[in-house]
Amino acid sequence: MKLDKDQKRTLLYLMVFALILMCITAYIKKDLKENSVYTVCFVDSYMDGPSSSPAIFYYYYVNGKKYENSNYLDSNYDVKVGEFYVVKFSSKNPDLAEIQQDQRVFSTTKIRKAGLKIPKKKKNQFKF
Numbered sequence: 001m002k003l004d005k006d007q008k009r010t011l012l013y014l015m016v017f018a019l020i021l022m023c024i025t026a027y028i029k030k031d032l033k034e035n036s037v038y039t040v041c042f043v044d045s046y047m048d049g050p051s052s053s054p055a056i057f058y059y060y061y062v063n064g065k066k067y068e069n070s071n072y073l074d075s076n077y078d079v080k081v082g083e084f085y086v087v088k089f090s091s092k093n094p095d096l097a098e099i100q101q102d103q104r105v106f107s108t109t110k111i112r113k114a115g116l117k118i119p120k121k122k123k124n125q126f127k128f
Helices: 005-034 108-113
Strands: 036-047 055-062 065-072 084-090 097-104
Touching: 005 036, 005 084, 036 097, 036 108, 055 084, 055 097, 065 097
Parallel strands: none
Antiparallel strands: 036 055, 036 084, 055 065, 084 097
């Protein structure tokens, strides 16, 4: 099968794009590995995409500044919206983060120390 000029150009663009994507992913993983810091995050939402894996959205604070991030949901863990988890982030670039889906946080002291507030339980307005 021979490729014409347009097909070769398209294939080249796809290969360059894939290479750039691999480099960015490697940089993020390296930065997280070399500059890891841990804190507590709050999972505030979940989205199940039609063509992609489900994603969880969370936020955390570093030096009083709020950061929002998301990761794909690992099917091996039962991450719940409204719960607290450990998050690993880069000390050099706190925007780079990865939630530790297997490490749920229950300690109210750790949650408050991380700058997060514990949501109040809603009262049942319909008592019988």
